Amino acid sequence: MGAQGTASEVYATYVQDLLIVSSSRVVLESSLRHLARGTSLADDPGFARIVEHTPASKPARLFIPHQRIPTLFAAYLGVPMQKYAAFVRTSAQWTVLDGFVGGHEVRMDGYSVFPSGAEHYFSTLLGQEPQKLMALQILPAATVAGFSLGLSDPAAYLTAYDRDLDGHKIKRNEPEKERLEWFNLLYPTEVSLSCVPYGSELHWIALIHSRYIRQAKIQFALLNKQVEGKVMENPLPGLLPGIFGPVFNLCQAGYYCYIGPFILFGPENLLNGILQGNMAGNYHSLADAISQTPASPGIMNASNLTLFLQPATGLEQLKSLIDKRYAERLDAWSRYNAQVTFLQFSSLEDRLYTHLSVYGDSLEISPLVPRKKEVRIKDDARQDTLAREKPPYKVFNHLTRKDNELFQTPWPECRLIMRDHTGKTLWEKTMEGPIQDRIVQLDFLKNDKLQMLFSIGNRLYLLDRLGRNVSPYPKAYTTSILYGPFVFDPEGKKEYRILLVHQDNVLRCYDKSGSVSGGWNDFSLPGYLTGQPRYIMWENTGLWVIYTDSQTVFLSATGQVRGMTTRKACLDPQAEIRFSGPYELYGTTIEGKPLTIMLE
Template identity: 25%
Template sequence: MKKSLFLLILSIILSCTAEKKTRNNLIDYIPNNVSAVLMTSDLQLFINDTKNNDFINAISGDLLPQDLEEKLGSLKHIHPKTQAFVGVSEIGTKNFEYTIITREHENIIKLDSTKNDSIKTISYEGTNISSTSIDEQPIYYATLNNNVFIGSSSQLIIENAIRNEGTQTLDTEFLKLYEISQGNSQAHIFINHTKGSHLISHLFRKDIFNDIKHFGDWTSFDATLNQSEVVFNGITVSSDSLSNTLNAIKNTKPISSSMPKIIPIENDYFSASTFSDYKQFNSNATPTYKSKRTDSLFNSVTEVATIGINNSKIVILNSVDSNDLFQNLQKYIDEKTTFREKNIYSLTSTSLINDYFHPLVKGFEATYAAEIDNFIAFGGSIKILENLISNYQNNAVIENDPAFKDLKSNLADASSLLWVGNLNKLNDSELIYSEDFKKQISKAQIKGYKYCALQFIAETDYAHFNAILKKKSTKAAVNMISQVYSTKLNAPVLTNPQFVINHRSKQKEVIVQDEQNNLYLISADGNVLWKKELDGKIQGSVDQVDLYRNGRLQLAFVTTHSFYIIDRNGNDVSPYPLHFNNPVTQPLAIFDYDGNKKYRFPIVQGNIITMYNREGKKVNGFVFNKTTSNISDLPKHFRFGKKDYLVFKEENGTLHILHRTGKPRIKVKEKIDFSSNNIFDYENSFSTTTKGGDLLQITQNGKIRRESLALSDGNLIDATSKTLVTLSENELTIKGKKVELDYGLYTAPKIFYIYDKIYVSVTDTQANKVYLFDSNTDLLPNFPIYGTSAIDLNDINNDRKIEITVKGEDDSILVYRIN
């Protein structure tokens, strides 16, 4: 095998050394067929660093086979004063033993005085082999010629070392890597990809394990460990075997990747490969795949990336001439659809990408392709490509993630192959880890780590290797927006989607109705749990009640002719629904006066209010008579101090403020020119606005206060006890602070209070833009985002990250996450 550039670099390194290296005969005692070797100048310091690294400490016992981990534990009692080698060998199938080689000195093994009597000695070919048990693990050791100390968990390895006395034939590639390794580094590790693969086979799925096994021959790297990061820098080499992945990218010039511009922040992992010349990549292919690449279809491609997301894969191509690439793809394209002005095509060949980009892409079936500016993305469903487009348009890509930027600063700008895993997502993904390892790592308390990265920069016959696992820096959150899911309904969306609580999991789910009057409950991961046909459109919002006072929540709402209460499985709760001949004209109000779940439900039918209890029976003690004109909004319940108030207004300008019983509590003599806004509890007053744009407040003494806010006739407001938000044409005011929006058609402002912070949202339904502000009228970063209705906002999975649900296209609802 010709490795001219590799040998040239080797000769330069050796010639520039003030004193040429001579082969350290300690390595002559490393067993044949070793799987991995640690070379360290201070073994106990290295062991201490691994213990103090919080990530390694959190998953200690899971990274290596358990029996090997227990055997290696005895190394803490061996204290070399000079350089030491620790090798791991597979003796029998998946039975691993370690060997330590260093210089003998007094008290190299430190035992408790009580252990000294337990040391046994046997003679083998004239050399004494001592043995003892440390932490219930046997250790065998001997001193050979040249004052070489050799210890092992296996007596057989010691006997082989005595018999061969340093004459083992070591792997040629290992010796070359040893010669160019930095002898003054605190820790240097050598891994044989084939023989060492069983060390990590329990961590990965079989296909991933095979990829690692056949990537190259050896990887050698310096290891730097501290409390919050693990950094590896070294070299990977490969033989001439065409099956090795490293050979697929040899002789290809690495370039800086553009893929972070399109890869969603919510990905599980991604691998991105760059090459300046696809023809060279193709010339490296095995005969099987070279025979399938019979044209110049992808000659303009400079990057290919595979993204794992939600247990599915996307492959993205970047090209120096995307128009030319797309034209070349025409013969594989069938039908076309559009999504947010981007074209999505069905493909006639599912193996196309796999055939042209193997081994960088494996086992991938492409049934659809999408044009996204300079990129062409391939996926197994239209939905996954729509999600990709949504995140791209919302700038919810890893290029904007500070944690990724921080990680990337430790890597080279250009790479031939870059693999990045999102540690938070891989635990749930089925694409990488084995099921056993997922169970183990899910128990570990790992905080602060988000990404890990592996980078390879190809040269002629080898590749520079970098790896980084780093705790996130304490930078301020940037409120990046990522689309969690998009779920299509069977018909156009009719009501604004909203979050409801799953009383079993304590997570939030989405409830929404379509134009065929079907009600849907959608899980936190976007799956439709059930669909139920109703007799009409839901008026207002869906509320939740605990009808049986046992912690189980039901959904309560009204349509034009019915009052429904249904359980979380979509079943009617007896005696509901209640049906009415006369139409219900206002949304359902729910009163729980004393917080004891003895609910009262006022049903409004024109100018009549009928009060029902939780058994669905009329409350005879409610004595209010019908109004003169129709009731113009839903009744509301307020409590000021120990007093309850039932409040609603009429179309003729009359305001009613009642006792629980329906008797008048405060008489408001004046007729008021109300706006369309509801009555709110603001500043301990009954507050709303007039059509003329005044803030109207009625005190508990019945006095009326007016304050001119100079609002437009169609003004919209929302309020809490201390916060007033108004929208007048395109001017939004929050606590007296104003912000001017683009002209458009806006939904009413909506206040959300979560984790001690106020958020205010409006949606421009003409421009399909959702705005989210804080209490200082500052627009949150990365807003506006796409949406076509008013939003709901909550933390759906209790991770203190906030999600938004909103109507998307006519028949879809979206859930976004603010990271």
């Protein structure tokens, strides 16, 4: 039996009280032949043992064959990460995960059982007490992906690591004994490698969490002069690759600095940005970002190995890490609305404990959770959601006074195609990614000619009617753009103000040239946008109105909070808002009830 007519075909059969479903007819027919011969997966000793050790199951159960894990890594991480995927191939053969699927989270817990005396990568973690996961406290909120290794006895781990390499007949240049002794005196409890966006590029940074940071500073003082609060040139750029393997070569560790109990390694400009943000007290860490969501309880606070991925920072940024052959799968992943994904391991005796957590505020509307989202609808007419615009975009041609259409081909080509009202192609232009949200036209040069403003990834573009960049655009920002641009002209003088919502959920106001407006205070949205922002005025005082799923917020012209509503009293983005005085507003909730808002 096959279900067709969609982009994906699914085949199913029912035999011996089993419903078997597969996207591959070949796989399904092979399964039927095995059943006919009386053979099945239960004949696999490794699989039978793992089932025996997990007699009770939660609503969802996932079995993972370890021999296939490198293939999965290659499929979703591709180049350059696929060559490092073999480290998770172990003699366990199988891992079982039991868990549940909730409105905002998919959580799995389970373990692998290893035969006595078996050598595998996770044998290197035996005897290591799980360590508190600290890296999230210092990594930027927009961190894309990374892993963290928690060690209570680094010397024992490195001895076991060398034994594991010998067992797989892998040779490497052994680090000098003196260098290992020097490293152990850093008292590391955690070593981490992460991918972080900075400027218009992705960079890798490494960090060490020290149990005794003063002693660690003394160790580095033996090699070069130490300056507090400064980024310094690293005297040992090959330290971590030499000890923990070539994966750390992804980090260009030419510089380092100290922040609290952490030693950070990476590019000079990136480290300066992190250091200055911490010193100024306005640094937004990955731990801060996750703590603002209910995802925190689903993350183990201690483990031996943690791998994490943050699709919410922008799937477009992840594509630069992934083999183009698998781009279609990444595009499909966007339907799941996942914000953070954690896969964590802890080793104990002959068992490896595993934990998986996938969290997303809007996970309930993804295919992972097959149920309807509860929405608040007024008179069955308006739904509480903000729709993104999609190509083709209607663009007014100031020369012909007709509407043109702007098309864009799918990723990875992403070519813009402008056609006039007759369908004639006017020009084509290849871009680095798809347009993120919308296209807004404005008269940037104040000459009654319109230009097109839009965002791609972390860049803001302004093109004229012939597809040429208008200076000083494009503008690149440190984090990708989630929503916008929303363009306003409060004074009516074409001195535009542009609102952008970035991937870290920060709302920021820019001037017409794409620079942050003077005096603007960054505002972290309490939820996702449900309506286009507004700019309203009382006499000479301006006010931003920001509609989110949890609150409607009123900001001053410089981004300071002047008032807000509660979740049950969110304003209808389509309804009128009236001033009754400098400190009082009238609005209508999405349930159609009148509401008075008092401003500070």
